[in-house]
Amino acid sequence: MDNHSYIHFFYFFKMNHKKNNSFKNQSGKDRNQYKIMVVDADMIGIMGGTGVYEIVEMGEDIEKRVIETPYGESPEISTFKLHDVPVAFMPRHAKGHANPPHMINYRANIYAMKKLGVDQIIATNAVGSLDLAVKPGDFLIPNDFIDFTKTRQFTFYDHKTVHVDVTEPYCPNLRDILISSGDVIGEGVYVCTEGPRFETPAEVEMFRRLGGTVVGMTGLPEAVLARELEMCYASICTVSNYATSIAPGKLTIDEVFEIVETKMKDLRTMVVEAIAKIPSGRSCQCKNALNGAEVENSIEPEDL
Numbered sequence: 164m165d166n167h168s169y170i171h172f173f174y175f176f177k178m179n180h181k182k183n184n185s186f187k188n189q190s191g192k193d194r195n196q197y198k199i200m201v202v203d204a205d206m207i208g209i210m211g212g213t214g215v216y217e218i219v220e221m222g223e224d225i226e227k228r229v230i231e232t233p234y235g236e237s238p239e240i241s242t243f244k245l246h247d248v249p250v251a252f253m254p255r256h257a258k259g260h261a262n263p264p265h266m267i268n269y270r271a272n273i274y275a276m277k278k279l280g281v282d283q284i285i286a287t288n289a290v291g292s293l294d295l296a297v298k299p300g301d302f303l304i305p306n307d308f309i310d311f312t313k314t315r316q317f318t319f320y321d322h323k324t325v326h327v328d329v330t331e332p333y334c335p336n337l338r339d340i341l342i343s344s345g346d347v348i349g350e351g352v353y354v355c356t357e358g359p360r361f362e363t364p365a366e367v368e369m370f371r372r373l374g375g376t377v378v379g380m381t382g383l384p385e386a387v388l389a390r391e392l393e394m395c396y397a398s399i400c401t402v403s404n405y406a407t408s409i410a411p412g413k414l415t416i417d418e419v420f421e422i423v424e425t426k427m428k429d430l431r432t433m434v435v436e437a438i439a440k441i442p443s444g445r446s447c448q449c450k451n452a453l454n455g456a457e458v459e460n461s462i463e464p465e466d467l
C-alpha cells in the first residue's frame with residue numbers, strides 16, 4: 164500500500180471506528196462492506212452535470228463500476244487514465260438524467276468518489292445568469308455560494324458534531340487551475356435552489372439583491388459533502404440561459420441543453436487541460452477540513 168492509499172485507509176478507519184469497535188450502522192448493517200478500498204490514489208473526479216453524461220472518450224483503459232455506499236448505490240462511474248492520471252467520471256443525475264436535482268443521492272455520490280480514491284473533484288454545472296453581464300455561453304468558476312435548498316441530506320455528520328469551515332467554500336488551488344485553463348469568468352456567487360421548478364421573478368430579484376451571480380439546483384450539498392470528506396472541489400459553471408425574467412419569455416430546458424451542447428467541446432478542452440496541471444499532492448487546506456471542526460467527545464447516538 165503506498166503512502167496515499169494508507170492515508171485513505173487510515174482516514175476511513177478513523178471515520179468508521181466506534182468506541183466499542185462495532186462497525187454496525189443504525190440499520191444494523193455491517194459497515195465493513197463499505198470500508199474504503201482505494202482503486203487509485205490521487206484520482207481526479209469529474210461530476211458531470213446537465214448535458215455532460217460521458218466524457219470518457221477523452222481517456223484510455225475505461226472501466227465502468229457502480230459503488231456500494233452506506234447511503235445507497237452510486238450511479239455508474241467510468242474510471243480511466245488521462246495523461247497517465249487516474250480519473251473517475253460520474254454523471255451526477257445518473258444514466259438518462261434519471262434523477263432530478265432534489266432526488267439526487269448526494270451523499271452516495273460523494274462517498275463513492277471518496278471510496279474510489281478521488282481526492283479532487285471538478286464539477287460541471289449548467290446555470291442561469293442573474294447578471295446581464297454574464298451571458299449564455301460564458302463559463303464561470305464560482306468562489307462562493309448561497310444555499311436555498313430545503314429537503315436534502317446535506318451532511319455526513321448526523322451522529323457526531325462536526326462544523327466544517329466554509330470561509331473558502333471552493334478549493335482555491337483547483338479554482339486557480341480551472342481559471343488558467345480556459346476563457347472563464349473567474350469569480351461569482353452560485354445560488355442553489357431546491358428545484359425542480361425554475362425561479363419566479365421575485366426570487367430572481369431577491370437572489371440578485373443578495374449578491375448572487377448565477378443560479379442552479381445541484382451545487383449544494385455536493386460542495387459541502389466533498390469538504391466534509393476533506394476532498395478538494397471546484398465547479399465549472401456553463402451559463403446556459405438568463406434566469407427567468409432577466410430575459411423576456413418562458414424558460415425551457417431545450418435552451419439549456421442546446422447551449423451546453425454548443426459549449427461541450429470547450430468544456431472538455433478545459434477539463435483535459437486542467438487535469439494535466441493538477442499536481443500530485445495537495446498544498447491547500449481542504450485535506451485538513453476536519454481539523455478544528457469536530458466537537459471533542461461528541462458521541463454518536465449508535466454508540467450509546
Ligand SMILES: CSC[C@H]1O[C@H](OP(=O)(O)O)[C@H](O)[C@@H]1O
Binds near residue numbers: 211212256289382
Ligand atoms: C435541465 S435545466 C436544470 C438543471 O440543470 C442544472 O443541472 P447541473 O447542475 O447538474 O448541470 C441545474 O442544476 C438543474 O438540475
